Amino acid sequence: MTTRETIIDTADHLIRSNGFNAFSFKDISNKIGIKTASIHYHFPTKSDLGVATIKEHIERFEYLKKEFENKSPLQKLNGFLSIYSQIKSENKVCLVGSLATDLNTVEDSIKNELKNFAELVLLWVTEILTEGKKQKMFEFQTTPRTKALMIITNILAIVQLSRLTQAEDFDIVKEAIIKDLRPHI
Amino acid sequence: MTTRETIIDTADHLIRSNGFNAFSFKDISNKIGIKTASIHYHFPTKSDLGVATIKEHIERFEYLKKEFENKSPLQKLNGFLSIYSQIKSENKVCLVGSLATDLNTVEDSIKNELKNFAELVLLWVTEILTEGKKQKMFEFQTTPRTKALMIITNILAIVQLSRLTQAEDFDIVKEAIIKDLRPHI
DNA sequence: GTCTATATTCCGATAGAC
DNA sequence: GTCTATCGGAATATAGAC
Numbered sequence: 001m002t003t004r005e006t007i008i009d010t011a012d013h014l015i016r017s018n019g020f021n022a023f024s025f026k027d028i029s030n031k032i033g034i035k036t037a038s039i040h041y042h043f044p045t046k047s048d049l050g051v052a053t054i055k056e057h058i059e060r061f062e063y064l065k066k067e068f069e070n071k072s073p074l075q076k077l078n079g080f081l082s083i084y085s086q087i088k089s090e091n092k093v094c095l096v097g098s099l100a101t102d103l104n105t106v107e108d109s110i111k112n113e114l115k116n117f118a119e120l121v122l123l124w125v126t127e128i129l130t131e132g133k134k135q136k137m138f139e140f141q142t143t144p145r146t147k148a149l150m151i152i153t154n155i156l157a158i159v160q161l162s163r164l165t166q167a168e169d170f171d172i173v174k175e176a177i178i179k180d181l182r183p184h185i
Numbered sequence: 186m187t188t189r190e191t192i193i194d195t196a197d198h199l200i201r202s203n204g205f206n207a208f209s210f211k212d213i214s215n216k217i218g219i220k221t222a223s224i225h226y227h228f229p230t231k232s233d234l235g236v237a238t239i240k241e242h243i244e245r246f247e248y249l250k251k252e253f254e255n256k257s258p259l260q261k262l263n264g265f266l267s268i269y270s271q272i273k274s275e276n277k278v279c280l281v282g283s284l285a286t287d288l289n290t291v292e293d294s295i296k297n298e299l300k301n302f303a304e305l306v307l308l309w310v311t312e313i314l315t316e317g318k319k320q321k322m323f324e325f326q327t328t329p330r331t332k333a334l335m336i337i338t339n340i341l342a343i344v345q346l347s348r349l350t351q352a353e354d355f356d357i358v359k360e361a362i363i364k365d366l367r368p369h370i
Numbered sequence: 371g372t373c374t375a376t377a378t379t380c381c382g383a384t385a386g387a388c
Numbered sequence: 389g390t391c392t393a394t395c396g397g398a399a400t401a402t403a404g405a406c
Contacts, residue, residue, distance in 0.1 A: 003371080021207040022290045024399060039374050040401065093286050100345035101286045105207045115203060118349035139367065142361050149350075149358050152234050153342035154335055160285035166302035169334055178329050183326065209381065223390050225383065321401080373406070380399070388391075 016092040073132030258317030
């Protein structure tokens with residue numbers, strides 16, 4: 001991994017663990033053994049680093065989509081939800097949730113890149129649901145896009161909320177999402 | 186309103202607009218025309234102010250519960266969801282969502298008070314759903330507590346997510362929550 | 371590319387006068 | 389209760405040597 005990639009990975013960890021405004025170049029410096037001035041060589045400003053972190057997520061997301069290309073809608077949805085299981089197990093939150101709550105404090109470059117990412121996620125889940133309904137694998141009454149909003153908000157927020165209620169609530173909600181789509185099972 | 190109350194109200198606004206780590210005593214100082222040293226007289230530390238802000242929300246929540254005591258489950262649920270309509274119209278997020286994403290960076294005093302608040306909210310929505318099912322006003326398959334988790338996560342996260350997708354998505358999700366509970370309508 | 375050194379600004383918090 | 393003044397520390401960012 002290049003230094004640039006290591007910086008992005010560390011920033012990603014810190015943003016989703018502590019929030020954008022709570023992490024500093026010094027944190028990264030301490031973690032990976034490089035001076036803050038050197039981080040500025042790779043990313044002139046903190047916003048540049050923020051944008052690069054979102055772009056990294058977009059790339060990983062596109063890769064995941066490709067991996068599931070020929071799988072069933074149920075497998076795809078489980079693949080999507082598993083991203084959040086990983087996040088939960090690391091006691092983090094997702095990038096969209098972390099930055100959305102800080103949205104009024106970040107530069108437009110970050111805001112716009114995050115909008116791109118959120119749109120990609122919403123589109124994919126909408127596609128999965130459309131395909132699943134067509135194959136009679138999923139049942140739901142709303143439009144696929146609305147159902148995608150319901151599912152994404154469920155999983156995005158239970159990562160946050162189960163920090164306060166009970167950790168098991170994450171799996172309870174994850175399973176309820178699937179069960180709701182497959183009442184015939 | 187006392188100075189103390191004005192400080193809490195301003196802190197509440199700033200926490201939900203910008204996040205706990207992005208707001209400062211200087212922000213409050215500028216907004217209400219009092220020096221930061223005077224804020225420290227009322228709240229020795231920033232954490233003390235954070236805790237007081239959550240306690241204020243708990244009080245307001247208990248008051249709202251009382252107001253809806255003799256209303257129908259549907260009216261109660263609409264009352265609950267309307268809190269978020271207000272939040273959305275102010276371009277803020279809810280206190281639980283804002284602090285949950287910053288949870289790893291705040292002191293235990295804040296963490297514990299926020300857990301109390303989240304538990305209260307979850308209990309009330311669970312009660313509303315239990316009552317609504319008993320009266321055959323609501324239909325759902327899971328336990329009332331699980332359904333409460335689904336609804337709370339929907340509304341908590343669509344406030345955040347609709348900042349990135351489309352503002353109208355908030356109302357779409359809010360209406361879908363009600364429609365899902367009342368498929369016979 | 372990475373370093374040292376530093377500029378500038380802001381933060382939470384405290385002491386003590388009024 | 390509110391003020392002035394200040395401390396100690398941390399933040400983002402830059403200049404320039406290596």
